[in-house]
Amino acid sequence: MSVEVESRMTQEAAPRVSGRDFLGAGETRRFLRSQAVLGGLTAVALIVALYMVFLYAPPEREMGEIQRLFYFHVASGWLAMVAFLVVFAGSLMFLWRGRLKYDRWAEASAGIGVLFTTIVLVTGPLWARPIWNTWWTWEPRLTSSLVLWIMYAAYLLLRGNFPESRKKYQICSVYAIIAFLDVPLVFFSVRRMRDAEVYRGLHPVVISANKIDLEPEMILTLIVSCLAFTLLYALLWRFRLRVGMVRDEIWRIRRVLMERE
Amino acid sequence: MNGYLFAGYSAILVLIGVYLGYQHYRLGRLSRELAHLREELGADEGRELSGEG
Protein backbone atom coordinates (compact mmCIF):
# COMPACT_ATOMS: atom_id res chain seq x y z
CA MET A 1 0.00 0.00 0.00
CA SER A 2 1.48 3.30 -1.05
CA VAL A 3 2.75 5.80 1.43
CA GLU A 4 0.55 8.60 0.12
CA VAL A 5 -2.57 6.57 0.60
CA GLU A 6 -1.56 5.58 4.09
CA SER A 7 -0.83 9.11 5.12
CA ARG A 8 -4.30 10.11 4.08
CA MET A 9 -5.80 7.77 6.58
CA THR A 10 -7.18 9.77 9.41
CA GLN A 11 -6.71 8.93 13.01
CA GLU A 12 -10.37 8.09 13.14
CA ALA A 13 -10.06 5.50 10.43
CA ALA A 14 -7.83 3.31 12.55
CA PRO A 15 -9.66 0.64 14.49
CA ARG A 16 -9.91 0.54 18.23
CA VAL A 17 -7.97 -2.07 20.08
CA SER A 18 -9.25 -3.52 23.25
CA GLY A 19 -6.24 -4.93 25.01
CA ARG A 20 -2.57 -5.41 24.80
CA ASP A 21 -2.70 -8.83 23.23
CA PHE A 22 -5.25 -7.97 20.57
CA LEU A 23 -3.99 -9.36 17.27
CA GLY A 24 -0.97 -10.59 19.19
CA ALA A 25 0.43 -14.08 19.11
CA GLY A 26 -1.78 -15.59 21.79
CA GLU A 27 -4.97 -14.18 20.45
CA THR A 28 -4.11 -15.19 16.91
CA ARG A 29 -3.50 -18.74 18.07
CA ARG A 30 -6.92 -18.80 19.68
CA PHE A 31 -8.46 -17.46 16.51
CA LEU A 32 -6.79 -20.09 14.37
CA ARG A 33 -7.90 -22.79 16.75
CA SER A 34 -11.52 -21.68 16.51
CA GLN A 35 -11.16 -21.51 12.76
CA ALA A 36 -9.84 -25.05 12.70
CA VAL A 37 -12.85 -26.24 14.64
CA LEU A 38 -15.20 -24.37 12.35
CA GLY A 39 -13.28 -25.66 9.36
CA GLY A 40 -13.60 -29.20 10.55
CA LEU A 41 -17.33 -28.80 11.02
CA THR A 42 -17.64 -27.25 7.59
CA ALA A 43 -15.68 -30.02 5.97
CA VAL A 44 -17.86 -32.64 7.60
CA ALA A 45 -21.01 -30.80 6.59
CA LEU A 46 -19.85 -30.42 3.00
CA ILE A 47 -18.95 -34.07 2.73
CA VAL A 48 -22.29 -35.09 4.14
CA ALA A 49 -23.99 -32.72 1.73
CA LEU A 50 -22.00 -34.14 -1.16
CA TYR A 51 -23.02 -37.63 -0.20
CA MET A 52 -26.64 -36.63 0.06
CA VAL A 53 -26.67 -34.81 -3.23
CA PHE A 54 -25.24 -37.71 -5.19
CA LEU A 55 -26.28 -40.81 -3.34
CA TYR A 56 -29.15 -40.02 -1.05
CA ALA A 57 -31.38 -37.75 -3.08
CA PRO A 58 -33.35 -39.50 -5.77
CA PRO A 59 -32.94 -38.49 -9.41
CA GLU A 60 -35.55 -36.15 -10.68
CA ARG A 61 -38.29 -37.64 -12.77
CA GLU A 62 -37.99 -35.54 -15.88
CA MET A 63 -34.63 -33.90 -15.75
CA GLY A 64 -32.30 -36.66 -14.76
CA GLU A 65 -28.93 -36.28 -13.20
CA ILE A 66 -28.24 -32.70 -14.20
CA GLN A 67 -30.88 -31.71 -11.71
CA ARG A 68 -28.43 -32.39 -8.92
CA LEU A 69 -26.86 -29.09 -9.80
CA PHE A 70 -29.96 -27.59 -8.22
CA TYR A 71 -28.69 -28.15 -4.69
CA PHE A 72 -25.47 -26.36 -5.40
CA HIS A 73 -27.26 -23.59 -7.26
CA VAL A 74 -29.79 -22.89 -4.52
CA ALA A 75 -27.28 -23.24 -1.69
CA SER A 76 -24.99 -20.76 -3.44
CA GLY A 77 -27.89 -18.39 -3.84
CA TRP A 78 -28.66 -18.78 -0.17
CA LEU A 79 -25.06 -18.08 0.78
CA ALA A 80 -25.03 -14.97 -1.42
CA MET A 81 -28.17 -13.70 0.29
CA VAL A 82 -26.64 -14.23 3.72
CA ALA A 83 -23.51 -12.43 2.56
CA PHE A 84 -25.44 -9.44 1.26
CA LEU A 85 -27.53 -9.32 4.41
CA VAL A 86 -24.31 -8.99 6.37
CA VAL A 87 -23.13 -6.24 4.01
CA PHE A 88 -26.40 -4.44 4.63
CA ALA A 89 -26.29 -4.92 8.39
CA GLY A 90 -22.66 -3.85 8.59
CA SER A 91 -23.31 -0.74 6.52
CA LEU A 92 -26.37 0.18 8.56
CA MET A 93 -24.52 -0.30 11.85
CA PHE A 94 -21.58 1.71 10.59
CA LEU A 95 -23.75 4.67 9.71
CA TRP A 96 -25.60 4.38 12.98
CA ARG A 97 -22.76 3.71 15.39
CA GLY A 98 -19.72 4.88 13.52
CA ARG A 99 -17.42 2.08 14.63
CA LEU A 100 -15.05 1.01 11.93
CA LYS A 101 -15.47 -2.69 12.62
CA TYR A 102 -18.94 -2.62 11.10
CA ASP A 103 -17.61 -1.37 7.85
CA ARG A 104 -15.08 -4.19 7.98
CA TRP A 105 -17.94 -6.64 8.30
CA ALA A 106 -19.39 -5.32 5.08
CA GLU A 107 -16.03 -5.27 3.35
CA ALA A 108 -15.27 -8.86 4.27
CA SER A 109 -18.68 -10.07 3.20
CA ALA A 110 -19.13 -8.31 -0.12
CA GLY A 111 -16.50 -10.25 -2.04
CA ILE A 112 -17.90 -13.55 -0.82
CA GLY A 113 -21.37 -12.51 -1.95
CA VAL A 114 -20.19 -11.57 -5.42
CA LEU A 115 -18.29 -14.82 -5.74
CA PHE A 116 -21.27 -16.96 -4.92
CA THR A 117 -23.64 -14.91 -7.03
CA THR A 118 -21.24 -15.61 -9.86
CA ILE A 119 -21.60 -19.30 -9.09
CA VAL A 120 -25.38 -18.96 -9.23
CA LEU A 121 -25.16 -17.22 -12.59
CA VAL A 122 -22.85 -19.91 -13.95
CA THR A 123 -24.68 -22.96 -12.62
CA GLY A 124 -27.99 -21.59 -13.84
CA PRO A 125 -27.08 -21.66 -17.53
CA LEU A 126 -25.24 -24.94 -17.06
CA TRP A 127 -28.52 -26.39 -15.97
CA ALA A 128 -30.66 -24.53 -18.47
CA ARG A 129 -28.72 -25.65 -21.51
CA PRO A 130 -29.37 -29.40 -21.34
CA ILE A 131 -32.94 -28.96 -20.13
CA TRP A 132 -34.35 -26.10 -22.16
CA ASN A 133 -31.75 -25.93 -24.88
CA THR A 134 -30.92 -22.34 -24.15
CA TRP A 135 -28.04 -20.82 -22.23
CA TRP A 136 -29.85 -17.86 -20.82
CA THR A 137 -33.45 -17.03 -20.17
CA TRP A 138 -34.53 -13.63 -19.04
CA GLU A 139 -36.73 -15.11 -16.40
CA PRO A 140 -37.29 -13.32 -13.09
CA ARG A 141 -34.97 -15.13 -10.73
CA LEU A 142 -31.99 -15.34 -13.01
CA THR A 143 -32.43 -11.78 -14.20
CA SER A 144 -32.73 -10.48 -10.66
CA SER A 145 -29.58 -12.38 -9.78
CA LEU A 146 -27.86 -10.66 -12.65
CA VAL A 147 -28.89 -7.23 -11.41
CA LEU A 148 -27.84 -8.24 -7.91
CA TRP A 149 -24.45 -9.27 -9.22
CA ILE A 150 -24.01 -5.97 -11.02
CA MET A 151 -24.96 -3.94 -7.96
CA TYR A 152 -22.51 -5.64 -5.65
CA ALA A 153 -19.75 -5.77 -8.21
CA ALA A 154 -20.33 -2.02 -8.48
CA TYR A 155 -20.01 -1.85 -4.70
CA LEU A 156 -16.60 -3.46 -4.93
CA LEU A 157 -15.64 -1.06 -7.71
CA LEU A 158 -16.80 1.83 -5.60
CA ARG A 159 -14.68 0.68 -2.68
CA GLY A 160 -11.68 0.49 -4.93
CA ASN A 161 -12.06 4.04 -6.14
CA PHE A 162 -11.54 5.82 -2.84
CA PRO A 163 -8.53 6.34 -0.66
CA GLU A 164 -9.01 4.97 2.81
CA SER A 165 -11.00 7.47 4.83
CA ARG A 166 -14.11 7.67 6.92
CA LYS A 167 -15.84 9.31 4.01
CA LYS A 168 -15.19 6.29 1.84
CA TYR A 169 -16.82 3.99 4.36
CA GLN A 170 -19.81 6.27 4.70
CA ILE A 171 -20.33 6.53 0.97
CA CYS A 172 -19.97 2.79 0.43
CA SER A 173 -22.34 2.10 3.30
CA VAL A 174 -24.94 4.38 1.75
CA TYR A 175 -24.65 2.59 -1.56
CA ALA A 176 -24.92 -0.83 0.08
CA ILE A 177 -28.07 0.20 1.89
CA ILE A 178 -29.69 1.59 -1.25
CA ALA A 179 -28.77 -1.54 -3.21
CA PHE A 180 -30.21 -3.85 -0.59
CA LEU A 181 -33.48 -1.94 -0.36
CA ASP A 182 -33.69 -2.05 -4.13
CA VAL A 183 -33.47 -5.85 -4.43
CA PRO A 184 -37.14 -6.67 -3.75
CA LEU A 185 -38.24 -3.89 -6.09
CA VAL A 186 -36.02 -5.25 -8.84
CA PHE A 187 -37.40 -8.72 -8.34
CA PHE A 188 -41.02 -7.60 -8.43
CA SER A 189 -40.58 -5.43 -11.46
CA VAL A 190 -38.76 -8.13 -13.42
CA ARG A 191 -41.33 -10.71 -12.45
CA ARG A 192 -44.21 -8.49 -13.48
CA MET A 193 -42.46 -7.81 -16.74
CA ARG A 194 -42.13 -11.51 -17.37
CA ASP A 195 -45.64 -12.44 -16.29
CA ALA A 196 -46.98 -10.84 -19.40
CA GLU A 197 -44.64 -12.67 -21.65
CA VAL A 198 -43.71 -16.09 -22.87
CA TYR A 199 -41.13 -17.17 -20.37
CA ARG A 200 -43.43 -17.59 -17.50
CA GLY A 201 -42.98 -20.88 -15.79
CA LEU A 202 -39.67 -21.76 -17.37
CA HIS A 203 -37.71 -21.58 -14.16
CA PRO A 204 -38.91 -24.40 -11.96
CA VAL A 205 -41.00 -23.02 -9.17
CA VAL A 206 -40.40 -25.61 -6.55
CA ILE A 207 -40.98 -23.48 -3.52
CA SER A 208 -44.08 -21.38 -3.54
CA ALA A 209 -46.39 -20.05 -0.91
CA ASN A 210 -48.59 -23.10 -0.80
CA LYS A 211 -46.43 -26.11 -1.15
CA ILE A 212 -43.00 -27.46 -1.75
CA ASP A 213 -42.90 -29.52 -4.88
CA LEU A 214 -40.07 -31.74 -3.82
CA GLU A 215 -39.78 -35.16 -2.32
CA PRO A 216 -38.77 -35.25 1.34
CA GLU A 217 -35.28 -36.60 0.60
CA MET A 218 -34.70 -33.69 -1.73
CA ILE A 219 -35.88 -31.19 0.82
CA LEU A 220 -33.56 -32.64 3.42
CA THR A 221 -30.65 -32.59 0.99
CA LEU A 222 -31.37 -28.99 0.16
CA ILE A 223 -31.49 -27.99 3.82
CA VAL A 224 -28.26 -29.80 4.59
CA SER A 225 -26.59 -28.16 1.59
CA CYS A 226 -27.70 -24.72 2.72
CA LEU A 227 -26.49 -25.41 6.25
CA ALA A 228 -23.12 -26.59 4.99
CA PHE A 229 -22.81 -23.47 2.88
CA THR A 230 -23.73 -21.27 5.82
CA LEU A 231 -20.85 -22.79 7.77
CA LEU A 232 -18.62 -22.24 4.75
CA TYR A 233 -19.66 -18.61 4.67
CA ALA A 234 -18.81 -18.18 8.35
CA LEU A 235 -15.40 -19.74 7.77
CA LEU A 236 -14.56 -17.55 4.80
CA TRP A 237 -15.94 -14.42 6.38
CA ARG A 238 -14.04 -14.78 9.63
CA PHE A 239 -10.81 -15.23 7.75
CA ARG A 240 -11.36 -12.18 5.58
CA LEU A 241 -12.45 -10.15 8.57
CA ARG A 242 -9.37 -11.16 10.49
CA VAL A 243 -6.98 -10.39 7.66
CA GLY A 244 -8.68 -7.02 7.34
CA MET A 245 -8.19 -6.27 11.02
CA VAL A 246 -4.51 -7.11 10.95
CA ARG A 247 -4.06 -5.04 7.82
CA ASP A 248 -5.86 -2.11 9.47
CA GLU A 249 -3.63 -2.30 12.52
CA ILE A 250 -0.54 -2.42 10.35
CA TRP A 251 -1.66 0.72 8.51
CA ARG A 252 -2.37 2.45 11.79
CA ILE A 253 1.00 1.66 13.31
CA ARG A 254 2.80 2.63 10.13
CA ARG A 255 1.09 5.95 10.31
CA VAL A 256 1.98 6.47 13.91
CA LEU A 257 5.59 5.62 13.12
CA MET A 258 5.63 8.04 10.22
CA GLU A 259 4.26 10.82 12.35
CA ARG A 260 7.03 10.27 14.81
CA GLU A 261 9.68 10.99 12.25
CA MET B 1 -23.32 -36.86 -16.27
CA ASN B 2 -22.99 -37.72 -12.64
CA GLY B 3 -19.28 -38.07 -13.07
CA TYR B 4 -18.95 -34.56 -14.48
CA LEU B 5 -21.03 -33.08 -11.68
CA PHE B 6 -19.07 -34.85 -9.03
CA ALA B 7 -15.82 -33.75 -10.60
CA GLY B 8 -17.12 -30.19 -10.76
CA TYR B 9 -18.21 -30.16 -7.14
CA SER B 10 -14.92 -31.63 -5.99
CA ALA B 11 -12.94 -29.18 -8.06
CA ILE B 12 -14.75 -26.30 -6.44
CA LEU B 13 -14.23 -27.72 -2.97
CA VAL B 14 -10.55 -28.09 -3.73
CA LEU B 15 -10.41 -24.47 -4.88
CA ILE B 16 -12.09 -23.38 -1.67
CA GLY B 17 -9.52 -25.34 0.27
CA VAL B 18 -6.73 -23.65 -1.66
CA TYR B 19 -8.25 -20.25 -0.97
CA LEU B 20 -8.47 -21.01 2.73
CA GLY B 21 -4.88 -22.10 2.74
CA TYR B 22 -3.95 -18.87 1.05
CA GLN B 23 -5.82 -16.83 3.66
CA HIS B 24 -4.07 -18.76 6.40
CA TYR B 25 -0.70 -18.04 4.83
CA ARG B 26 -1.54 -14.38 4.37
CA LEU B 27 -2.71 -14.08 7.95
CA GLY B 28 0.52 -15.58 9.14
CA ARG B 29 2.62 -13.25 7.05
CA LEU B 30 0.67 -10.16 8.10
CA SER B 31 0.74 -11.17 11.77
CA ARG B 32 4.48 -11.46 11.65
CA GLU B 33 4.71 -8.04 10.09
CA LEU B 34 2.40 -6.67 12.76
CA ALA B 35 4.48 -8.13 15.54
CA HIS B 36 7.57 -6.61 13.97
CA LEU B 37 5.94 -3.21 13.74
CA ARG B 38 4.80 -3.38 17.32
CA GLU B 39 8.33 -4.00 18.42
CA GLU B 40 9.36 -0.96 16.49
CA LEU B 41 6.70 1.01 18.26
CA GLY B 42 8.59 -0.04 21.34
CA ALA B 43 8.23 1.47 24.76
CA ASP B 44 5.24 3.62 23.85
CA GLU B 45 3.32 0.51 22.99
CA GLY B 46 1.06 0.59 25.98
CA ARG B 47 0.08 4.17 25.44
CA GLU B 48 -0.34 3.90 21.68
CA LEU B 49 -2.36 0.74 21.63
CA SER B 50 -4.82 1.27 24.38
CA GLY B 51 -5.40 4.90 23.51
CA GLU B 52 -7.85 6.20 20.98
CA GLY B 53 -7.01 4.18 17.93
Added chain:
Amino acid sequence: MMTRILELAFRLAWKDLRMEFRSRQNFLTVLFFAFIVIVIFNFAFEPGSPAIRESAPAILWVAFLFAGILNLSSAFIVEKEEGCLLGLLLAPMERGVIFIGKFLSNMMFQLLMELLIFPVFLVFFNIELRGGWLWFLLVVILVNTGFVAVGTLFSAMTIGLKTREVLLPILLFPVIVPVIIAGVRATGLVFQGSPGSDLGSWLKLLGGFDLVFVVVSAAVFRFVVEEAS
Protein backbone atom coordinates in the same frame (compact mmCIF):
# COMPACT_ATOMS: atom_id res chain seq x y z
CA MET C 1 -41.29 24.32 9.70
CA MET C 2 -42.29 22.50 6.59
CA THR C 3 -42.69 25.71 4.70
CA ARG C 4 -39.29 26.86 5.89
CA ILE C 5 -37.72 23.69 4.52
CA LEU C 6 -39.46 24.12 1.20
CA GLU C 7 -38.50 27.75 1.08
CA LEU C 8 -34.85 26.94 1.64
CA ALA C 9 -34.96 24.15 -0.88
CA PHE C 10 -36.53 26.34 -3.49
CA ARG C 11 -33.95 29.03 -2.93
CA LEU C 12 -31.18 26.53 -3.42
CA ALA C 13 -32.83 25.21 -6.54
CA TRP C 14 -33.31 28.72 -7.87
CA LYS C 15 -29.66 29.48 -7.28
CA ASP C 16 -28.75 26.43 -9.31
CA LEU C 17 -31.04 27.35 -12.14
CA ARG C 18 -29.64 30.84 -12.35
CA MET C 19 -26.11 29.51 -12.45
CA GLU C 20 -26.97 26.98 -15.08
CA PHE C 21 -28.80 29.52 -17.13
CA ARG C 22 -25.70 31.60 -17.34
CA SER C 23 -23.86 28.65 -18.75
CA ARG C 24 -26.39 27.49 -21.24
CA GLN C 25 -23.71 25.41 -22.85
CA ASN C 26 -24.14 22.49 -20.55
CA PHE C 27 -27.86 22.27 -20.97
CA LEU C 28 -27.73 22.60 -24.73
CA THR C 29 -25.13 19.86 -24.94
CA VAL C 30 -27.28 17.48 -22.94
CA LEU C 31 -30.30 18.36 -25.04
CA PHE C 32 -28.39 17.69 -28.20
CA PHE C 33 -27.16 14.38 -26.87
CA ALA C 34 -30.71 13.16 -26.25
CA PHE C 35 -31.58 14.15 -29.79
CA ILE C 36 -28.62 12.28 -31.22
CA VAL C 37 -29.48 9.12 -29.30
CA ILE C 38 -32.94 9.09 -30.84
CA VAL C 39 -31.54 9.58 -34.32
CA ILE C 40 -28.93 6.89 -33.89
CA PHE C 41 -31.52 4.38 -32.80
CA ASN C 42 -33.45 5.10 -35.93
CA PHE C 43 -30.42 4.22 -37.99
CA ALA C 44 -29.70 1.13 -35.93
CA PHE C 45 -33.16 -0.16 -36.69
CA GLU C 46 -34.80 0.13 -40.03
CA PRO C 47 -36.14 3.68 -40.00
CA GLY C 48 -39.93 3.73 -40.00
CA SER C 49 -40.32 -0.01 -39.64
CA PRO C 50 -42.83 -1.64 -37.28
CA ALA C 51 -39.95 -2.95 -35.20
CA ILE C 52 -38.85 0.49 -34.31
CA ARG C 53 -42.36 1.69 -33.62
CA GLU C 54 -42.72 -1.05 -31.06
CA SER C 55 -39.47 -0.04 -29.48
CA ALA C 56 -40.43 3.63 -29.38
CA PRO C 57 -41.09 3.83 -25.63
CA ALA C 58 -37.80 2.08 -24.92
CA ILE C 59 -35.86 4.41 -27.17
CA LEU C 60 -37.51 7.44 -25.64
CA TRP C 61 -36.46 6.49 -22.13
CA VAL C 62 -33.00 5.37 -23.11
CA ALA C 63 -32.45 8.79 -24.64
CA PHE C 64 -33.89 10.57 -21.61
CA LEU C 65 -31.96 8.55 -19.06
CA PHE C 66 -28.61 8.62 -20.79
CA ALA C 67 -28.89 12.35 -21.26
CA GLY C 68 -30.07 12.59 -17.68
CA ILE C 69 -26.93 10.87 -16.47
CA LEU C 70 -24.85 13.48 -18.24
CA ASN C 71 -26.86 16.10 -16.43
CA LEU C 72 -26.29 14.45 -13.09
CA SER C 73 -22.59 13.99 -13.69
CA SER C 74 -22.18 17.69 -13.90
CA ALA C 75 -24.21 18.42 -10.82
CA PHE C 76 -22.20 19.52 -7.81
CA ILE C 77 -19.21 20.31 -10.00
CA VAL C 78 -19.63 24.02 -9.52
CA GLU C 79 -19.95 23.56 -5.79
CA LYS C 80 -16.87 21.44 -5.69
CA GLU C 81 -14.77 23.75 -7.81
CA GLU C 82 -15.77 26.95 -6.11
CA GLY C 83 -15.60 25.40 -2.69
CA CYS C 84 -19.18 26.37 -2.03
CA LEU C 85 -19.96 22.94 -0.75
CA LEU C 86 -18.21 23.71 2.49
CA GLY C 87 -20.08 26.98 2.69
CA LEU C 88 -23.38 25.22 2.20
CA LEU C 89 -22.52 22.72 4.85
CA LEU C 90 -21.58 25.39 7.33
CA ALA C 91 -24.93 27.03 6.88
CA PRO C 92 -27.38 26.06 9.59
CA MET C 93 -29.65 23.80 7.63
CA GLU C 94 -30.40 20.15 7.55
CA ARG C 95 -28.57 18.14 4.94
CA GLY C 96 -31.86 16.84 3.71
CA VAL C 97 -32.75 20.35 2.62
CA ILE C 98 -29.63 20.59 0.49
CA PHE C 99 -30.68 17.34 -1.07
CA ILE C 100 -34.17 18.54 -1.84
CA GLY C 101 -32.82 21.73 -3.34
CA LYS C 102 -30.45 19.83 -5.59
CA PHE C 103 -33.15 17.33 -6.40
CA LEU C 104 -35.52 20.06 -7.49
CA SER C 105 -33.00 21.80 -9.70
CA ASN C 106 -31.97 18.52 -11.32
CA MET C 107 -35.62 17.66 -11.85
CA MET C 108 -36.26 20.96 -13.53
CA PHE C 109 -33.40 20.53 -15.94
CA GLN C 110 -34.41 16.98 -16.65
CA LEU C 111 -38.04 17.87 -17.29
CA LEU C 112 -37.11 20.84 -19.41
CA MET C 113 -34.83 18.70 -21.53
CA GLU C 114 -37.54 16.09 -21.94
CA LEU C 115 -40.13 18.70 -22.79
CA LEU C 116 -37.97 19.98 -25.62
CA ILE C 117 -37.06 16.57 -26.97
CA PHE C 118 -40.50 15.03 -26.84
CA PRO C 119 -41.98 16.84 -29.86
CA VAL C 120 -39.01 15.72 -31.92
CA PHE C 121 -39.68 12.19 -30.79
CA LEU C 122 -43.35 12.43 -31.67
CA VAL C 123 -42.47 13.58 -35.12
CA PHE C 124 -39.85 10.93 -35.82
CA PHE C 125 -42.01 8.08 -34.61
CA ASN C 126 -45.41 9.30 -35.66
CA ILE C 127 -46.84 8.68 -32.27
CA GLU C 128 -50.25 9.77 -31.23
CA LEU C 129 -50.87 9.94 -27.57
CA ARG C 130 -54.06 7.97 -27.67
CA GLY C 131 -53.92 7.07 -24.03
CA GLY C 132 -54.20 10.62 -22.95
CA TRP C 133 -51.74 13.35 -22.05
CA LEU C 134 -52.51 13.23 -18.37
CA TRP C 135 -51.48 9.62 -17.97
CA PHE C 136 -48.31 10.21 -19.87
CA LEU C 137 -47.49 13.19 -17.71
CA LEU C 138 -47.99 11.09 -14.61
CA VAL C 139 -45.63 8.43 -15.92
CA VAL C 140 -43.03 11.05 -16.78
CA ILE C 141 -43.17 12.64 -13.34
CA LEU C 142 -42.97 9.34 -11.52
CA VAL C 143 -40.09 7.97 -13.56
CA ASN C 144 -38.08 11.14 -13.32
CA THR C 145 -38.63 11.49 -9.60
CA GLY C 146 -37.11 8.11 -8.88
CA PHE C 147 -34.31 8.58 -11.35
CA VAL C 148 -33.34 12.06 -10.21
CA ALA C 149 -33.65 11.26 -6.50
CA VAL C 150 -31.22 8.35 -6.54
CA GLY C 151 -29.17 10.08 -9.22
CA THR C 152 -28.69 13.19 -7.10
CA LEU C 153 -27.58 11.08 -4.17
CA PHE C 154 -25.13 9.07 -6.24
CA SER C 155 -23.94 12.20 -7.96
CA ALA C 156 -23.00 13.64 -4.58
CA MET C 157 -21.30 10.38 -3.71
CA THR C 158 -18.98 10.58 -6.64
CA ILE C 159 -17.89 14.18 -6.29
CA GLY C 160 -14.20 14.60 -6.75
CA LEU C 161 -13.53 11.18 -8.18
CA LYS C 162 -11.64 11.05 -11.42
CA THR C 163 -13.77 8.20 -12.61
CA ARG C 164 -16.97 10.01 -11.83
CA GLU C 165 -18.48 10.02 -15.33
CA VAL C 166 -18.00 6.32 -15.75
CA LEU C 167 -18.84 5.35 -12.20
CA LEU C 168 -22.13 7.20 -11.94
CA PRO C 169 -23.91 5.18 -14.67
CA ILE C 170 -22.45 1.96 -13.28
CA LEU C 171 -23.83 2.74 -9.85
CA LEU C 172 -27.12 4.24 -10.97
CA PHE C 173 -28.46 2.04 -13.74
CA PRO C 174 -28.73 -1.26 -11.87
CA VAL C 175 -30.52 0.47 -9.00
CA ILE C 176 -32.89 2.19 -11.45
CA VAL C 177 -33.90 -1.06 -13.19
CA PRO C 178 -37.40 -1.18 -11.65
CA VAL C 179 -38.02 2.38 -12.83
CA ILE C 180 -36.83 1.60 -16.33
CA ILE C 181 -38.96 -1.52 -16.58
CA ALA C 182 -42.07 0.14 -15.19
CA GLY C 183 -41.56 3.39 -17.06
CA VAL C 184 -41.10 1.84 -20.49
CA ARG C 185 -44.00 -0.56 -20.06
CA ALA C 186 -46.31 2.16 -18.77
CA THR C 187 -45.33 4.50 -21.60
CA GLY C 188 -46.01 1.76 -24.12
CA LEU C 189 -49.47 1.25 -22.68
CA VAL C 190 -50.21 4.95 -22.85
CA PHE C 191 -49.04 5.15 -26.47
CA GLN C 192 -51.28 2.27 -27.40
CA GLY C 193 -54.20 3.93 -25.75
CA SER C 194 -55.02 1.10 -23.42
CA PRO C 195 -54.53 2.29 -19.89
CA GLY C 196 -56.07 -0.41 -17.80
CA SER C 197 -55.27 -2.30 -14.67
CA ASP C 198 -51.86 -3.08 -16.13
CA LEU C 199 -50.99 0.56 -16.25
CA GLY C 200 -52.25 0.91 -12.71
CA SER C 201 -49.91 -1.75 -11.41
CA TRP C 202 -46.90 -0.22 -13.14
CA LEU C 203 -47.78 3.17 -11.73
CA LYS C 204 -48.05 1.69 -8.28
CA LEU C 205 -44.61 0.17 -8.64
CA LEU C 206 -43.21 3.52 -9.70
CA GLY C 207 -44.97 5.26 -6.86
CA GLY C 208 -43.63 2.76 -4.36
CA PHE C 209 -40.11 3.12 -5.66
CA ASP C 210 -40.30 6.90 -5.53
CA LEU C 211 -41.67 6.95 -2.02
CA VAL C 212 -38.99 4.68 -0.64
CA PHE C 213 -36.05 6.18 -2.42
CA VAL C 214 -36.81 9.86 -2.12
CA VAL C 215 -37.14 9.44 1.64
CA VAL C 216 -34.09 7.20 1.97
CA SER C 217 -31.94 9.39 -0.26
CA ALA C 218 -32.84 12.51 1.68
CA ALA C 219 -32.18 10.73 4.95
CA VAL C 220 -28.74 9.39 4.06
CA PHE C 221 -27.61 12.42 2.11
CA ARG C 222 -25.74 13.85 5.05
CA PHE C 223 -23.44 10.84 5.21
CA VAL C 224 -22.42 11.38 1.67
CA VAL C 225 -21.68 15.04 1.77
CA GLU C 226 -19.81 15.54 5.01
CA GLU C 227 -16.17 16.18 4.52
CA ALA C 228 -14.00 14.01 6.73
CA SER C 229 -11.77 16.43 8.51
